[in-house]
Amino acid sequence: MADRVEIPISGQSFRPFKSQSTFPLTDMKPLPQLQHTETTQTLSGATLASRKQSYSDGQENTSPRRHVDSVADLAGLESSWDLKPTPEVHLGSDTSGLRSKLFQTLHNQHDLFLREDNFSPETDVDVLCVSPTGGRYLQSQTTEQVQALVDDYSADRSGGHKLLALFVKLEKSPSATFHQRASLSRPLTESLFRAFDIHNSFLGDLVGRPDYWTAVGRSQDEDGRHVEFFCQHPRWAQTRRYDKEKHQGGHRAPCSVYMHHSKTSKLTLYIVTASPDEDWFPSLRERIGIVEDQEDVEFEGTMKALASSPFTIHAVVSTIAFEQSIQYVADVRDRLMAQIRQVNDYSDETASDAPRKTMKDRIMLENITKQLHLVSQTADSGIASAHMSIKLAERMLESHSTFMMGENLPLSDRQSATFVRDTHHALEYVRNSFYCQRDWLTTYKARKDTAMNFVFNVVTQQDSATNVDISYKMSRDSSSMNAVTILTLIFLPGTFISTVFSSTAFQTDDSGAARTTDFLAPFLILGVALTVFCWCMWYFRKRIGLWRRRVFSRASRIFSKAETKDASLLV
Structure with a gap:
């Protein structure tokens, strides 16, 4: 058992309450089976009376199967749910309600609970305890120690405000469902969920599930005496592109915060989960x-x-998330401005008619484009996180106004009312600040688009200039070719005539008279035949190429079949 480390918080001595109960490890109660035709409870847990239905003979039907005409129809209706059976494990009393039943079925919360790799064999959490007489910060608390604190604070009816905050560490575990293992033991987790009626959907957040959905705030009873609110903050510390298929270490552990408050006992329970390697x-x-x-x-x-x-x-915690977003936005700004400075320097050099090195410039512009693309991805992720943070802050403000402000404001305790108002103002500040962060990221995204368009236009203009230069050079080359053609037309006929008459087909005798020899006929036949052959080869060159490809393809297929046959004979 780990030693208890106590850090005094106030000048007064802290007197712990005597434990009124021991750590219960009762047998797990089975969950009621989810039958969609027999549900008679509302979302708040209140039981509804069965609605009466009249038949033509005047009898009344109060059976939950009154909406089907026959047993066959009922069997077909039940088979349409296609639900996987889940082990019978009880987490909180809210499981008797329709909402928790549906959530368990849809999100397999019990599968998360039954997987031992999601929890530590022994609890190792830090606990912040606050009571009317003082407070303590206890480090490395075990299952028995945490359970004793929960029992003490739950049994205290002195009337003062009390707080228990559990700081649960999420450690890397490749065998866990979400590659994160909570530093809570499974028995203690079950005990907490049962004692405080914790909403089952928080179990996924507790074991490190990345949560991309809204926060949950609700009253656990009709009178609003027991309320809870939990959410998961965006991962602002992740400032680079993340590929889960290539990243071996898994995603960054998210930070989730759960709160339960009882207005009857004035006890507030917090469960904060985060990675010990980060700054939360x-x-x-x-x-x-x-x-x-x-x-x-x-x-x-x-x-x-x-x-x-x-x-x-x-x-x-929302303020800490906002400070992380400040670093995130600063990283986006610095990376963006570094590329914009290069673009501006290039623009200044171009305006000054400085000599350009085309290939070097193109490589530089290519690198700028890549970096701007990465900045764009980071800005997009930041904008999405800012939107999510705004929604969380608004949901938090809404729940705070509903549960703590207005008629619920503790006017009898003026100091407590002041603290509640200050908290409301702090939440409003965080929400408005996230609006500013979103606007800044949107502005940086627009500046990135401007720089990207400039780079694109520069590259396009360079390509156009290159094409114009090539056309100019080709026009000069074509002038030279025209001169060569004219010279050829002038000298080629005379050269041809002189070549023919100087051949052995034409000779002169001693008297100077011209005569033809027997070589004239072969000369004409071979010359005409070779000319016709060359023209035919040029004219049918495409057809010859297609025929050659077909011949080689057929020969390769025959050769491969022969090799396959020889291999089968050898086997």
């Missing part, structure tokens, strides 16, 4: 005011805000 936990401790290995650290006001305003840690 250190930044969160720094903003709260926790300094490890330092005694007598007083930040009583911060602790009261954490306990009195349940959404405070949500606001702090």
